[in-house]
Amino acid sequence: xxxxxHTFIHPLLDPVDACGGYLVELSAxxxxxxxxxxxxxxxxxxxxxxHRHPWFVPAAPLDSASPARLIATFHxxxxxxxxxxxxxxxxxKRKLALALAANxxxxxxxxxxxxLITLSQARTLPSFTLxxxxxxxMIVATGVQNHSDRDWAHGHACTLCTGxxxxxxxxxxxxxDTTRQKMLQLISLIAQDADTAELDQIFRQETKLSYSLxxxxxxxxxxxxxxxxxxxxxxxxxxxxxxxxxxxxxxYADPENDHHPNPLLYKAAxxxxxxxxxxxxxxxxxxxxxxxxxxxxxxxxSLLDVLLNMPMAEILQQLxxxxxxxxALAHHGGTAGKLLLALEAADxxxxxxxxxxxxxxxxxxxxxxxxxxxxxxxxxxxxxxA
Numbered sequence: 001x002x003x004x005x006h007t008f009i010h011p012l013l014d015p016v017d018a019c020g021g022y023l024v025e026l027s028a029x030x031x032x033x034x035x036x037x038x039x040x041x042x043x044x045x046x047x048x049x050x051h052r053h054p055w056f057v058p059a060a061p062l063d064s065a066s067p068a069r070l071i072a073t074f075h076x077x078x079x080x081x082x083x084x085x086x087x088x089x090x091x092x093k094r095k096l097a098l099a100l101a102a103n104x105x106x107x108x109x110x111x112x113x114x115x116l117i118t119l120s121q122a123r124t125l126p127s128f129t130l131x132x133x134x135x136x137x138m139i140v141a142t143g144v145q146n147h148s149d150r151d152w153a154h155g156h157a158c159t160l161c162t163g164x165x166x167x168x169x170x171x172x173x174x175x176x177d178t179t180r181q182k183m184l185q186l187i188s189l190i191a192q193d194a195d196t197a198e199l200d201q202i203f204r205q206e207t208k209l210s211y212s213l214x215x216x217x218x219x220x221x222x223x224x225x226x227x228x229x230x231x232x233x234x235x236x237x238x239x240x241x242x243x244x245x246x247x248x249x250x251x252y253a254d255p256e257n258d259h260h261p262n263p264l265l266y267k268a269a270x271x272x273x274x275x276x277x278x279x280x281x282x283x284x285x286x287x288x289x290x291x292x293x294x295x296x297x298x299x300x301x302s303l304l305d306v307l308l309n310m311p312m313a314e315i316l317q318q319l320x321x322x323x324x325x326x327x328a329l330a331h332h333g334g335t336a337g338k339l340l341l342a343l344e345a346a347d348x349x350x351x352x353x354x355x356x357x358x359x360x361x362x363x364x365x366x367x368x369x370x371x372x373x374x375x376x377x378x379x380x381x382x383x384x385x386a
Contacts, residue, residue, distance in 0.1 A: 005036045006355045006365050008346050009372045011270075012056075012140060012160035013150075017263035019380060020160050022049075023116070023142070024057040027355040034060050039366060041070055045373040049380065056097050056116065056140070059085055064092035071114055073097040076104075097140075110136035118143040119153055119161070130157040143349070164348050166267050169309045183251055183308070184318050187301075190247045191319050199247070212253035216246050216382065241293065248272070248300045249382070252307060264307055267347070268300045269379035274343055275299030277371040279336060281363055286336035287324050297321075298328045298336055299343070335361065 006027040014020035026036055037058045040046075046055075051069055059072040066072075072089050076098055089096060097114035098107060100121065107115065109132060119141045122130060130139055134157035141153035141161040150165045186202050186209070203210040249272070252265035272295075279286060279295035288294030305312040316326055327333030332341040342357035358368060 004355070004359055004365050005033065006351075006358055007036050007040055007369050007372075008349075008351060008354065009040070009369075009376060010162055010347075010349065011266070011376065013163050013263065014160055015154040019053065019266065021054040021056065021140075022376075023140070023162065024055060025349070025351060026058060027351045033058055036365065037061060040369055040373075041066060043369065043373055045377055048373075048377045054114070056099075056114065059089070059096075062089065062094075064089070064094060066094075068095070071095055071097045073099055073114075073116065075099045076101065099142075106133065107137075109133050112137060114138045114140060116140045116142055119145070119149045122156065122158070123152065127156065133157070134159075162349065163263070163267070166263055167303075167306065167344070167347055169306050184315070186247070187251055187304075188319055190244055191297075191321050193244075209250065209253075213246065213250050216250060216253065244293075245272070245296060245300075248297060251304070262307075264303050265382070266379050268303050269382050270375045271302055271340075271343060272296040272298075272300035273375035273378050274371055275336070275339060277374060278339055278363060278368070281367060282335040282339060282361055284335060286328075286334055288336070289322065294322065294325055295336060295339075298325055298340055301325075301329060302340055302344070339363075 004027075008025045008027070010023040010025065011019045012021040012023055024037070024040060026033055038061050041055075041057060041062065046067075054069050054071045056071050056073045059074050062070055062072045072085075072094060074083075074086055074096065086096065095113035097116060098112040099116040100106070100118070102118070102121070106125075106129065115133065115137050117139065120143060122139075122141060133139065138160075139158045141149075141158040144150050144153055144161040144163070144165050146165050146168050150161060153161045182202070182205075186199075189198055189202065203213070249265055249269055252262050252268050275295040275298050276292050279288075279291055285291060286295065304310075304315050308315060312329060316330055319326075321329070324334055324336065328337035328340055332338060338357055338361055342354045342361070342363075345351075345354035345357065358365075
C-alpha cells in the first residue's frame with residue numbers, strides 16, 4: 001500500500017500547560033505538500049479557534065492574503081539560501097518561522113519572528129543564548145519528552161513547547177495518592193452504569209468533585225442557557241449518556257487547582273473525541289455495544305496510567321470494562337486498539353508509525369484532518385472553561 005500524506009496538528013502548551021498555539025506537520029515531503037497544507041489553512045473550522053493563537057504551518061501555499069495567525073514555517077538547512085516564497089512573504093511584512101535543522105546555526109535575534117528548536121539541541125547551548133535570542137524572537141521548543149524537559153524549556157525563554165511530556169508519568173505526591181482509590185471507585189461505578197443514587201453518594205462525600213463536574217458541564221462546550229447548579233440538574237439536562245462522558249473526563253480534573261486545569265483533561269478529551277469520530281471509519285467495525293460511546297471511553301481512559309501513576313494492567317483489574325474496551329487499552333487489541341496506537345504515536349510525534357497505522361486502517365487524510373479540527377476545537381472549549 002502506498003503511504004498517503006497525513007497532516008498532524010499538535011497543540012503547543014504555554015508555561016501553565018494551557019494551549020497557546022498549534023504546530024502542523026506533514027508525514028512526508030513532496031508535491032502533495034501543497035494540497036495537504038491548503039486543505040487545513042482553508043478549513044471551515046479554523047475560525048472556531050482562538051484567533052490569538054499562532055498556527056505554525058508549512059510555508060506553501062501561504063501568501064500575503066492568508067490570516068496573520070498562520071505562520072509560514074520554513075525548514076531550512078544550514079547552507080540553504082532564501083527561496084522565492086520566503087522573499088515574497090518578507091516583502092509583504094508577514095511573520096515567519098524557522099524550524100531549525102539538526103545542528104543548524106542559530107539565526108540572529110529578530111531575523112525570524114519565530115524559531116522552532118528541538119529541546120535536545122537547545123540544551124547544548126550556553127544558558128544565556130536563548131535568553132538573548134528571545135528579545136526579538138518567539139522560541140518554540142519541540143521534542144519535549146518529559147517533565148524535566150518541559151521545566152527546562154519554560155525556564156530558558158521558550159514561550160511554547162510541544163506536549164510529548166504529557167504522555168509520561170510524573171511522580172505523584174502523597175496527597176494525590178490519597179485520592180486514587182476514590183477516583184477508581186468513581187470510574188468503576190461509571191463503567192458499571194451505576195444508578196444515579198450511587199454516583200450521588202460519591203459526590204456528596206467529595207464536594208470538590210461535584211464542583212469540578214459543574215464547572216465542566218457549564219463550560220462553553222455545553223453552554224447551557226441557565227447555569228447548572230446541582231448534580232441532579234446536570235443529569236436532567238444532559239441525560240445519562242452524556243453525563244457519563246463528562247464523568248469520564250472529570251477524572252482528569254484537578255479540584256485543588258481552580259485556575260490551571262490539568263492538561264491531561266484536555267488531552268483525554270481530544271483522544272476521546274478523536275476515537276469517537278474516527279471509529280466509524282474502521283473496517284471491520286470494533287465489536288462495541290455502542291460504537292461511539294465505547295470508542296470515546298477507550299480514548300478518554302487511555303491516559304489513566306499517566307494520571308494515576310499506575311500500570312494500565314493494574315488499573316484494568318479494578319474496572320469492569322467490556323472485553324473489547326479492555327483489550328484496546330491493555331494491548332491495543334482489535335481495530336479500536338490499532339486506532340488508539342496511531343493516536344498515541346501521533347501524540348509522541350512519531351509520524352512514520354502513526355501514518356503507517358492510519359494507512360493500514362484506511363483512514364482518509366482529509367477525514368483525519370476534519371476529526372482533529374473538531375476534536376481540538378471541542379476540547380479547547382472544555383479546557384478553557386473547566
